[in-house]
Amino acid sequence: xxxxxxxxxxxxxxxxxxxxxxxxxxxxxxxxxxxxxxxxxxxxxxxxxxxxxxxxxxxxxxxxxxxxxxxxxxxxxxxxxxxxxxxxxxxxxxxxxxxxxxxxxxxxxxxxxxxxxxxxxxxxxxxxxxxxxxxxxxxxxxxxxxxxxxxxxxxxxxxxxxxxxxxxxxxxxxxxxxxxxxxxxxxxxxxxxxxxxxxxxxxxxxxxxxxxxxxxxxxxxxxxxxxxxxxxxxxxxxxxxxxxxxxxxxxxxxxxxxxxxxxxxxxxxxxxxxxxxxxxxxxxxxxxxxxxxxxxxxxxxxxxxxxxxxxxxxxxxxxxxxxxxxxxxxxxxxxxxxxxxxxxxxxxxxxxxxxxxxxxxxxxxxxxxxxxxxxxxxxxxxxxxxxxxxxxxxxxxxxxxxxxxxx
Ligand SMILES: Cc1ncc(COP(=O)(O)O)c(C=O)c1O
Numbered sequence: 116x117x118x119x120x121x122x123x124x125x126x127x128x129x130x131x132x133x134x135x136x137x138x139x140x141x142x143x144x145x146x147x148x149x150x151x152x153x154x155x156x157x158x159x160x161x162x163x164x165x166x167x168x169x170x171x172x173x174x175x176x177x178x179x180x181x182x183x184x185x186x187x188x189x190x191x192x193x194x195x196x197x198x199x200x201x202x203x204x205x206x207x208x209x210x211x212x213x214x215x216x217x218x219x220x221x222x223x224x225x226x227x228x229x230x231x232x233x234x235x236x237x238x239x240x241x242x243x244x245x246x247x248x249x250x251x252x253x254x255x256x257x258x259x260x261x262x263x264x265x266x267x268x269x270x271x272x273x274x275x276x277x278x279x280x281x282x283x284x285x286x287x288x289x290x291x292x293x294x295x296x297x298x299x300x301x302x303x304x305x306x307x308x309x310x311x312x313x314x315x316x317x318x319x320x321x322x323x324x325x326x327x328x329x330x331x332x333x334x335x336x337x338x339x340x341x342x343x344x345x346x347x348x349x350x351x352x353x354x355x356x357x358x359x360x361x362x363x364x365x366x367x368x369x370x371x372x373x374x375x376x377x378x379x380x381x382x383x384x385x386x387x388x389x390x391x392x393x394x395x396x397x398x399x400x401x402x403x404x405x406x407x408x409x410x411x412x413x414x415x416x417x418x419x420x421x422x423x424x425x426x427x428x429x430x431x432x433x434x435x436x437x438x439x440x441x442x443x444x445x446x447x448x449x450x451x452x453x454x455x456x457x458x459x460x461x462x463x464x465x466x467x468x469x470x471x472x473x474x475x476x477x478x479x480x481x482x483x484x485x486x487x488x489x490x491x492x493x494x495x496x497x498x499x500x501x502x503x504x505x506x507x508x509x510x511x512x513x514x515x516x517x518x519x520x521x522x
Contacts, residue, residue: 154465155486165190166378168504170481177481178509180499185348185456186428187504188378188421194414201413209406213240214395217406225412228419229383233354233369238385239394242407244343244372245271247382250400251370252310253278254393255337261304263297263336265289265311267318270488272310272341281308288315291326298334307336313356314344317490317498319453324356328365339368344457347376348429353422376429377422379415381407428503432456436501439510446518459485459496460517468495471520478516 136143150156163171166189170179188194201221209217222240229238241247252275256262260281264272267288276283284301286294298307309331311322324340331338342355350358357366368390373381384394395401422429436456443450449461460482462468468484475482475497486495499513 154469168502168506168509172481175476177476177479178505178513179481180501180505180513181481181483182502183344183375183500184378184504185344185376185432185500185502186378186422186425187502188376188418191378191421193421194378194417197417198410198414202408202410205409207408207410209408211406212402212404213406214402219406219409219412221409221412221416222406225416225419226383228416229371229385232352232419232423233358233371233385234352234363235369235385236388237391238383239391239398239401240373240407240412241382241384241398241401242404243380244341244370244374244382245274246400246404247370247372247384248272248341249275249278250398251339251368251384251394252276252308253399254397255279255339255368256281256306256308258282259305260308261298261301261306262308262310263294264309265315265322267315267320268310268312269316269341269343272312276310289320289323291323291330294327295330295333298330298336307334308339309336310339310341312341312343314342314349314455314457316344316457317485317496318451318459319455319457320451321356321454324360324366325362328362331367332365337367338365339370340366342369342371343382344375344455346371347418347422348432348456353426353429373411373415373418377415377418379418380411381415432501432503435503435505435507435510439501439514442510442514443517446514446521448517448521456501458499458501460499460521461494461496463493463495465495468497471497474520475513475516480513480516482513 160172166182166184168179169176205219205221211217226238226240248271256279258280262276262281262283264276264283264285265288266285284297286297301307313322328338340357345355347353349356352358357363357369368384368386370384373379440450440453440458450458451461453459462471465486468486472482472484482497482499485498
């Protein structure tokens with residue numbers, strides 16, 4: 116059928132696709148039904164207002180254990196002010212990719228702030244942590260290369276490996292001897308790359324970074340780590356687990372996100388100046404995508420300065436998290452081997468995770484259910500993300516509600 120050309124208003128309803136799906140899309144409804152019957156349908160909840168210790172979701176105010184706002188900066192007015200000031204001075208849109216004309220003074224200041232924060236030579240910012248991972252991995256590795264990836268790595272790492280079209284070996288979670296044998300067998304590879312989350316986002320476990328850097332060195336492999344959930348939370352300066360483990364010289368690339376503890380948006384990769392300069396020529400999501408708004412960069416820069424000047428937030432958070440995990444373990448709640456501010460409550464099936472999350476919501480807590488594909492089948496869980504904003508009373512109430520439900 117030829118396309119109609121109407122006036123803007125008239126075209127609104129006449130051209131809107133409606134009714135049954137065309138034959139080419141007829142598979143959608145059965146797929147949706149399969150998602151529903153396996154307990155994997157995901158609602159999109161609507162938040163009103165800002166992130167904080169409480170959150171208003173779909174009209175219900177709940178104590179918020181479901182955001183990655185670990186230090187309470189996402190709703191902090193100091194970030195909003197930094198963003199407003201930059202938006203007024205530099206306009207809102209970046210207008211082009213960084214390589215063309217999108218790299219503003221605000222982006223430049225952010226890259227310098229990240230490099231100083233991490234104590235590295237250079238860094239490169241992306242519109243998201245997801246883009247930073249996919250673009251960096253796909254730039255570093257290709258069909259002649261071997262990537263060894265931890266079994267619990269984030270989806271953005273998995274997709275980066277797919278995009279690279281390299282041969283990928285998945286080593287069991289944190290299993291260094293498997294990793295060692297896999298790398299030893301990849302004698303044919305032009306380059307070897309080890310890639311891992313530092314703090315695993317689903318089970319709250321920590322990668323053995325010092326040992327990983329030894330393995331990388333033994334095999335002449337590149338070591339790339341994703342600090343998404345550790346940036347701002349770990350280390351004396353707050354730059355992450357690499358800093359805390361004292362193995363910065365053995366880690367070649369550090370990816371992070373500005374969207375979690377830093378309360379803003381965007382991702383980064385940081386390391387040797389020449390490596391970062393090379394990525395400016397190879398990282399496609401940086402080259403072919405519009406830079407994020409300068410206002411976002413300014414807010415992230417402000418957040419880094421706050422992390423530096425307010426270390427008490429991360430110290431308090433980690434202390435609270437450690438006490439909370441002990442409390443749950445004493446109550447025989449299965450939290451696996453969690454060791455940070457991300458605390459999973461293992462349930463097993465998707466249905467049991469959804470039932471527990473619904474029960475907790477009925478008691479006034481937002482603690483989301485995490486199901487496949489975010490976790491393997493049989494490993495569904497309810498994930499509590501602790502924030503500096505939570506008071507001891509909030510934490511005690513949630514522990515009590517979980518304890519009661521689990522027994
Ligand atoms: C481990 C990890 N890496 C990367 C990302 C992606 O970061 P962003 O949300 O900035 O795209 C996430 C997001 O959840 C994550 O958990």
